[in-house]
Amino acid sequence: MNDIRVLKFGGSSVKNIGRIEHVADIIASYKPHPVVVVVSAMGDTTDHLLNLAKQCSTTPDQRELDLLLSTGEQVSIVLLSLILKRKGLSAKSLTGQQAGISTTDEHGSARILDIDSELIKKELVNHDVVVVAGFQGVTEDGQITTLGRGGSDTTAVALAAALNARECDIYTDVDGVFTADPNVIKEAVPLKEIGYAQCVTLARSGAQVIHPRAVELGEQYDVVVRVRNTFNPSNRGTEIKGDREVERQKQFCGVAVDKNQGFISISKPKEAFNLLRELTECLSSCGVSVEHIRQTSKIEPGIDGGTVQICFQYKEKHQVSEAVSLLCEKYSDSTVCSELDLCKVTLVGSSSQGSAQAAVRLIGTLEENEIEVKSIRASDLAISCLVEKSKAQQAARRIHEEFKLSSDFDSTESRELSLTA
Amino acid sequence: MNDIRVLKFGGSSVKNIGRIEHVADIIASYKPHPVVVVVSAMGDTTDHLLNLAKQCSTTPDQRELDLLLSTGEQVSIVLLSLILKRKGLSAKSLTGQQAGISTTDEHGSARILDIDSELIKKELVNHDVVVVAGFQGVTEDGQITTLGRGGSDTTAVALAAALNARECDIYTDVDGVFTADPNVIKEAVPLKEIGYAQCVTLARSGAQVIHPRAVELGEQYDVVVRVRNTFNPSNRGTEIKGDREVERQKQFCGVAVDKNQGFISISKPKEAFNLLRELTECLSSCGVSVEHIRQTSKIEPGIDGGTVQICFQYKEKHQVSEAVSLLCEKYSDSTVCSELDLCKVTLVGSSSQGSAQAAVRLIGTLEENEIEVKSIRASDLAISCLVEKSKAQQAARRIHEEFKLSSDFDSTESRELSLTA
Numbered sequence: 150m151n152d153i154r155v156l157k158f159g160g161s162s163v164k165n166i167g168r169i170e171h172v173a174d175i176i177a178s179y180k181p182h183p184v185v186v187v188v189s190a191m192g193d194t195t196d197h198l199l200n201l202a203k204q205c206s207t208t209p210d211q212r213e214l215d216l217l218l219s220t221g222e223q224v225s226i227v228l229l230s231l232i233l234k235r236k237g238l239s240a241k242s243l244t245g246q247q248a249g250i251s252t253t254d255e256h257g258s259a260r261i262l263d264i265d266s267e268l269i270k271k272e273l274v275n276h277d278v279v280v281v282a283g284f285q286g287v288t289e290d291g292q293i294t295t296l297g298r299g300g301s302d303t304t305a306v307a308l309a310a311a312l313n314a315r316e317c318d319i320y321t322d323v324d325g326v327f328t329a330d331p332n333v334i335k336e337a338v339p340l341k342e343i344g345y346a347q348c349v350t351l352a353r354s355g356a357q358v359i360h361p362r363a364v365e366l367g368e369q370y371d372v373v374v375r376v377r378n379t380f381n382p383s384n385r386g387t388e389i390k391g392d393r394e395v396e397r398q399k400q401f402c403g404v405a406v407d408k409n410q411g412f413i414s415i416s417k418p419k420e421a422f423n424l425l426r427e428l429t430e431c432l433s434s435c436g437v438s439v440e441h442i443r444q445t446s447k448i449e450p451g452i453d454g455g456t457v458q459i460c461f462q463y464k465e466k467h468q469v470s471e472a473v474s475l476l477c478e479k480y481s482d483s484t485v486c487s488e489l490d491l492c493k494v495t496l497v498g499s500s501s502q503g504s505a506q507a508a509v510r511l512i513g514t515l516e517e518n519e520i521e522v523k524s525i526r527a528s529d530l531a532i533s534c535l536v537e538k539s540k541a542q543q544a545a546r547r548i549h550e551e552f553k554l555s556s557d558f559d560s561t562e563s564r565e566l567s568l569t570a
Numbered sequence: 571m572n573d574i575r576v577l578k579f580g581g582s583s584v585k586n587i588g589r590i591e592h593v594a595d596i597i598a599s600y601k602p603h604p605v606v607v608v609v610s611a612m613g614d615t616t617d618h619l620l621n622l623a624k625q626c627s628t629t630p631d632q633r634e635l636d637l638l639l640s641t642g643e644q645v646s647i648v649l650l651s652l653i654l655k656r657k658g659l660s661a662k663s664l665t666g667q668q669a670g671i672s673t674t675d676e677h678g679s680a681r682i683l684d685i686d687s688e689l690i691k692k693e694l695v696n697h698d699v700v701v702v703a704g705f706q707g708v709t710e711d712g713q714i715t716t717l718g719r720g721g722s723d724t725t726a727v728a729l730a731a732a733l734n735a736r737e738c739d740i741y742t743d744v745d746g747v748f749t750a751d752p753n754v755i756k757e758a759v760p761l762k763e764i765g766y767a768q769c770v771t772l773a774r775s776g777a778q779v780i781h782p783r784a785v786e787l788g789e790q791y792d793v794v795v796r797v798r799n800t801f802n803p804s805n806r807g808t809e810i811k812g813d814r815e816v817e818r819q820k821q822f823c824g825v826a827v828d829k830n831q832g833f834i835s836i837s838k839p840k841e842a843f844n845l846l847r848e849l850t851e852c853l854s855s856c857g858v859s860v861e862h863i864r865q866t867s868k869i870e871p872g873i874d875g876g877t878v879q880i881c882f883q884y885k886e887k888h889q890v891s892e893a894v895s896l897l898c899e900k901y902s903d904s905t906v907c908s909e910l911d912l913c914k915v916t917l918v919g920s921s922s923q924g925s926a927q928a929a930v931r932l933i934g935t936l937e938e939n940e941i942e943v944k945s946i947r948a949s950d951l952a953i954s955c956l957v958e959k960s961k962a963q964q965a966a967r968r969i970h971e972e973f974k975l976s977s978d979f980d981s982t983e984s985r986e987l988s989l990t991a
Contacts (some may be wrong), residue, residue: 166625198645204587205652213655213663217648222640231626242634247712291668424687463739510788 154210155275155307155317157187157283161319162379164192166232172462173232175320175382176278180238183273184429185312187283187305188229190221194519211256215285215295219245221299222282230280240278245293252286252294252305259286259294260301261564264311281308299360302494307362310370317372318386319359320379326351327357328403328554333542336555340402344392347402350530354495355407362371365391377390381529401498401507401509401552404545407462410491410535411437412523414458416484425457431476435468436460441526459526460535463489491523492541495533498550507552508532514551520544571599574694576598576706576738578608582657583741583800584646587653589726594653596741596803597699599873601659604694608704608726609650611642616903616977631933632677634846636706642667643703643722651701654683664690668704673707673715679763680707680715682724682846683780701727705754718779731791738793739807740780741800745774746808747779749824749975754963757976764811768823768918771951775916776828785810788950789811813920821927822919822973828883829910831912831956832858832890833944835879836897837905846878856969858882883947884910917969927934928973929953935972943967956985 156176157566163169169191189195198217202209206231227243233240249265272279281299286294296303302319309317323331323337326348329395343351345368351359359376367374367389377386413432417424429439441460463469466489477485496511498504504527511532515522520543523535536544577597583591588913590612592794597605612910619638623630626944647663654661670686693700707715717724725742730738744752746760747769750852764772773782780797788795788810798807813819834853838845850860860879884890887910898906917932919925932953941964944956957965970976 167624169626201587201645201649202652204651205590208650210655213648213651216663216665218646220644223641223644224622224638227634228622228626231630233625234631235627240638244637244714262624293665379947 152182152283153185153314154182154314155185155187155309155312155314155315156320157307158189158320158379159301159322160189160194160504162280162323163188163229164188164409166228168379169225169229170377172320173229173238175263175379177235177238178382180246180277184267184278185273185308185314186221186229186278186280187301187308188225188280188408189283189289189301190218191225191228194221194224209468211290215256215259216293217291219282219285222284226280226282233278235282238277240280241272241276241277242280242282243272244282245304246287246291248279248281248308249283250286250307252288252296254288254294254299256291256292256294256502259394260274260289261286261307264307264337265409266308266311269308269312270504274464279421294521296362299363301364302360303366306366306372306374308371309372310366315371315373316365316374316375318377319363320377320382321358323376324377324378324381324384325376326389327355329549330356331547333406334404335547336549338555339384340387340399342395343498344395344398345389346392346530347499348389350495350497351403351405354493354497354533356403356404356405356532361387382440398499400494401554403554404548405495405497405551406541406545407495408538408541409463409466410440410462410493411487411489412458413460413461413485413487413493414456415457415480417457418480418483428457428459428476431472432459432461432469435472436464436471437472443519443523451464468533488523490538491534491535491537492562493533494541494548495531496542496552499530499544504532510551511548515544518543518547520547556570573603574731574735575603575608575734576606576608576726576733576735576737578722579610579740579741580612580743580908581610581616581798582613582721582743584609586652587649589800590650590653593741594657594659594802596652596800598657598659599803601698605691605699606694606735607650607699607701608722608727608729609643609646609701609731610704610722611639612646612649615642615885616647633713634965636677638705640647640706643705646743647701647703651699652701656700657700657777660696661701661865661936662693662697663703664693665700666725667708669700669702671702671707671728673709675709675713675715675719677713677715679718682698682717682728684706685728687729687732690729690733700706700856707744717783723781723784724787726895727787727791727793727795729786730793736792736794737796738788739796740784741777741798741803744779744797745802745805746797747777748809750966750970751777751827755825755967755970757967759969759976760805761808763809763811763816764823765809765816765819765920767951768814768920769810771825771916771918774827774915775826775918775954776822777824777826780810804945819920822917822975823859824918824975825969825973826918827962827966828914828915829959829962830884830887831861831914832882832884832906832908832910833879833912833956834894834897834906835877836901838876838878839901839904841901849880849897850879852893853880853882853890856893857885858893860865865984883914887988894924909944910961912956913959914954915962915969916952917973918952920951925953931972932969933948935968936965939964939968941968955982 230242249268252259283304331336374389445455525534577831651663670689673680704725750758795810864879866876
C-alpha cells in the first residue's frame with residue numbers, strides 16, 4: 150500500500166455528469182495504484198445552497214450552514230463512485246466523517262486536527278478507489294464542519310500526508326500555477342515547478358489556483374503537490390515542492406492581483422489616546438482584515454499629533470464606506486482620508502536578496518507607465534504595491550513584462566547572481 | 571419534559587421556502603411544548619437525486635444511493651431550523667445519525683433498531699425545537715441508511731415512542747385518512763378516528779396517506795398518530811389509535827385501490843415437479859411480490875395435471891411481460907394465461923364478523939354495475955377483489971356508495987349487530 154495516489158477534483162471538474170465521466174477516466178488511468186480521490190461539490194452547488202440559506206435567514210447560523218453545505222460534496226462523491234463502478238473499478242464513497250477527518254469546532258473555517266488513516270486504508274484493501282468528500286470533517290462530538298472555501302485542496306493534501314503518499318495531484322481547470330492570471334495576461338505561462346513558500350505567497354496575494362493552507366500542509370508533511378488540468382490531463386502541470394527540490398529556481402516566479410484593498414488615513418486629534426484601537430475595532434467589525442498600520446507622531450505642543458495610516462482588505466465595500474462615514478463624523482475635527490478602490494499587485498520571488506533593487510525596478514516600470522503607486526511594501530518573498538483598481542491589470546502586465554516572467558530562465562539575472570547578491 | 575410533541579412534515583409541506591415558512595408557523599403554535607420535528611426532503615428532491623444516480627448507473631449500489639438520498643433531508647432540516655431561528659425560536663437540526671437513530675444495514679429499506687433518546691433530550695434542554703432528518707439512520711459501523719419511501723413517517727412515530735410522547739402529528743396535504751382517495755371519489759370523507767389495524771390494512775391496500783410501518787410502530791408503542799393537513803392546520807385530522815379507544819367504530823371504514831396487479835395461470839405439464847418453484851423464482855426475479863397462490867391437482871393418468879394460479883403485484887409491467895413470454899416459450903405444451911392490467915379494490919372493515927355477508931353484497935354491487943370480479947379474497951379486516959384496471963375506480967365508487975362510507979354512522983347495520991353477528 151505504499152504508492153497510494155491522492156487526487157483532488159474541484160467543482161468545475163465535476164460540474165455535470167459528463168464531466169464526472171471524464172474525471173472517472175482520469176482516475177482509471179492511475180491503475181494499478183490504489184487511489185484516494187477528493188471531490189468538491191458540483192459546479193455552483195455551494196453558492197446555490199448558500200443562496201437557499203440566505204432566503205431563510207440573513208444571518209444564518211454557521212453550524213447549520215456547515216450541515217447544509219456538506220451535502221454538496223456528499224452528492225458528488227456518490228455520483229463519482231457510481232460512475233467508477235459502472236466503468237468496472239471497485240469504488241466506495243466516504244463522507245469526511247466516514248473518512249475519519251476530525252476538525253476543530255470553528256464552523257465555517259474549521260481546521261483538520263487529525264485523520265484516522267486506518268479507515269481509508271481498510272477500504273483500500275477491497276476497493277481500487279476511495280472517494281472522499283472534500284471541504285468537510287466532524288468534531289469530537291459529531292458536529293459536521295466545513296474548512297472554508299478551497300477546503301477541498303486542504304482535505305486532499307492532509308489525506309496525502311496521513312496516508313504517506315509522496316504526491317498529491319490537484320486537478321483544476323488550468324494547466325498549473327501560472328506566472329499571472331492567464332485570463333487577463335495572455336503572456337502568462339504555467340510554471341513547471343515552484344517552491345512551497347513562493348506558491349503560498351502567490352496564493353495569499355490573490356492567485357486563485359490553490360488554497361494556501363493546502364500548500365502549507367504540503368510543506369509541513371513533505372508532500373509534493375501537483376496542480377494539473379482536468380481538461381488537459383496529459384500535461385504534467387506544476388509541481389509545488391521544497392525550495393531545494395526546485396531544479397531551476399527563478400528569481401521571480403509570478404505576479405498576482407488582489408482586489409478590495411483600501412487605505413484610511415486620519416490625523417491624530419489631540420486627546421485620542423485610544424485612536425488606534427478604536428480604528429482597528431471599527432474596521433474589523435465590518436469584515437476588514439488589516440494588512441499594515443503606520444503611525445507617525447509629532448508630539449510637540451500646539452502641533453497636530455501625527456497621523457495613523459491603515460492598509461486593509463475588505464469584503465463588502467458598502468460596509469467599509471459606512472464605517473468610514475462614521476469615523477468622519479466622530480473625528481470631525483481631524484482629517485480623515487480614505488481610498489477604497491485599490492488593488493494590491495504583488496511580485497513574488499524566490500528570495501529576499503535583491504529585493505530593494507527589484508523594488509526600484511518595479512516602481513520605475515509603473516511610473517514610466519503613469520501608474521501611481523500609493524504604497525509599496527517589500528517582504529521576504531514579495532514586493533507589493535497598492536494602485537488604483539482601474540490600473541491594476543495594466544500594472545500586473547507591465548511587471549510581468551519587465552521581469553520577463555514568461556521566459557523559462559531568468560534572462561536578466563542568472564540564478565548564481567541572485568544567490569550571491 | 572413530559573409533554574414533548576413530535577410532528578412530521580412531508581415533502582409537499584416543505585416544497586419551497588414559502589411553505590417552510592408556513593410550517594415554521596405551525597411549529598411555533600405548539601409553544602410552550604418542547605417540539606421534535608421530523609421533515610422529509612423538499613418536494614421532488616428525492617426523485618431528482620434518484621434521476622441523477624440513474625444517469626450515472628443503471629444499477630446504482632444501494633449503499634451509495636442511501637448516502638446520496640440522505641442529503642435531501644439534510645438540506646430541509648437546516649432550512650427549517652434557520653427559519654425557526656429567524657422567527658425567534660431556538661432550534662437545532664440533527665441528521666438521523668446525530669439524533670441517535672440506529673438501523674439495520676439493509677440499505678434502502680433499513681429498519682430502526684434503536685434510538686438513543688438522550689441525544690435529543692439533551693438538545694431540548696437548550697432548544698425549543700429539535701429538527702430531525704426523517705427517512706435516515708446509521709448502522710453500527712457508521713454507514714448511512716434510508717428506511718425506504720415513506721420512511722419519515724416511521725422516523726416520527728419511532729421518535730415519539732422513544733421520547734414517550736403520547737401523540738405524533740403527521741402533517742400531510744390532506745385533511746386526514748379518507749374513506750377513499752378524495753382525488754378520485756368526491757364523496758370520500760376524512761375519518762375522525764380509525765384503529766391501527768384498519769389503518770395499516772388501508773395503507774397496505776394502496777391508500778397513500780401514511781406509511782403502514784409507522785402505524786404499526788404506533789400500535790406497538792401506544793402512540794396516537796394524528797394525520798393532519800399542513801394547509802388546514804385548524805382541522806383536527808384523523809386520530810389513529812387502539813381499537814378500544816376508537817369511540818365510534820364503524821364496521822367499514824374505507825376503500826382503497828392498488829394498481830399493478832397481475833394474475834398468471836398455467837396448466838401443469840406432466841413432468842413439472844418444480845413448476846411452482848420455477849414460477850415464483852421467475853416472477854420474483856422481475857420485481858413481483860406474490861400475493862396469493864392457488865394450485866389445483868387432477869392426478870389421473872392421461873389427464874392434465876391441474877393448474878397453478880398466482881396473483882401478484884408488480885413494479886414494472888415490461889419486466890413481467892417479458893417473464894410471461896419466457897414462460898410461454900418454456901411451457902409451450904401447456905396453456906399459460908396472464909392478465910396484467912388489473913387493480914385490487916379493497917374494502918377495509920373493523921372485524922371479520924359478517925365478512926361473508928359483506929362479500930356477497932360487494933360482489934352483488936359489482937355485478938349490478940357490470941364489473942367483472944376476477945378473484946375475491948376475504949381476510950380478517952378486508953375484502954379484496956381483482957378487477958380490470960379500467961373499472962377499478964368505478965368499482966371503488968360503487969363500493970363506497972353501497973357501504974355508505976361517507977356517513978358518520980353505519981346506517982345499514984348497527985355496531986351491536988356487527989359485534990354479535
